[in-house]
Amino acid sequence: MNTGVSETIKKYCIVPVVVFNSVDEVRPKLRAMCDGGLPVAEITFRTDCAAEAIKIAVEEFPEMLIGAGTVINGEQAQAAFDAGAKFIVSPGFSEEVARFCAENGLPYFGGCVTPTEIMTAIANGCRVIKFFPCSNYGGIKTMKALSAAFPSVTFLPTGGISADNLAEYLAWDKITAVGGSWMMKGTPDEIKEKCKAAVEAAKAVRG
Numbered sequence: 001m002n003t004g005v006s007e008t009i010k011k012y013c014i015v016p017v018v019v020f021n022s023v024d025e026v027r028p029k030l031r032a033m034c035d036g037g038l039p040v041a042e043i044t045f046r047t048d049c050a051a052e053a054i055k056i057a058v059e060e061f062p063e064m065l066i067g068a069g070t071v072i073n074g075e076q077a078q079a080a081f082d083a084g085a086k087f088i089v090s091p092g093f094s095e096e097v098a099r100f101c102a103e104n105g106l107p108y109f110g111g112c113v114t115p116t117e118i119m120t121a122i123a124n125g126c127r128v129i130k131f132f133p134c135s136n137y138g139g140i141k142t143m144k145a146l147s148a149a150f151p152s153v154t155f156l157p158t159g160g161i162s163a164d165n166l167a168e169y170l171a172w173d174k175i176t177a178v179g180g181s182w183m184m185k186g187t188p189d190e191i192k193e194k195c196k197a198a199v200e201a202a203k204a205v206r207g
């Protein structure tokens with residue numbers, strides 16, 4: 001795994017999940033995130049402008065760690081890589097995407113919620129597991145049960161995480177980072193304030 005990326009993710013321990021409906025949103029929202037002290041973005045392939053948004057982000061916000069999210073096949077992984085994404089996230093686990101990432105030196109956080117899926121992730125060289133949708137699949141209780149069988153993995157839970165409950169997750173050392181979209185709602189000023197609050201909440205637990 002690219003140590004620079006994993007160190008940065010561990011340092012901030014929050015991965016904002018970002019959906020851009022238009023490239024016009026990219027600059028003001030990313031600026032707000034930087035001003036709020038959270039220069040990390042997982043830009044999702046849920047919208048057609050994802051690759052272009054990643055390209056703008058990488059070129060114009062070199063201080064940020066930019067990755068791609070909701071990548072569900074090799075074609076999207078290629079587009080994300082070509083646009084300059086530094087890590088790839090999927091809602092489920094894709095062996096095709098895992099292979100692409102391994103070949104191109106990109107950290108891959110594939111989604112797993114069952115022992116079988118985690119075994120597939122391990123067989124593909126992945127050690128940080130996205131656990132999504134976290135609250136629907138039993139949250140920290142389920143991750144702790146899975147961790148007993150898979151002590152070598154750590155988790156990136158997303159889905160239902162917010163400023164109000166992130167401390168519960170970050171208090172456990174098997175959580176590499178928490179992810180979510182809660183801080184991305186509203187105007188750029190609101191995003192900045194929510195990012196600040198998220199960073200403060202994380203610092204209170206992780207220092």
Ligand code: 3PG
Nearest residue numbers: 017158159160180181182
């Ligand atoms: C994801 O893709 O990780 C989730 O959509 C984030 O979930 P949230 O919107 O509940 O934060």
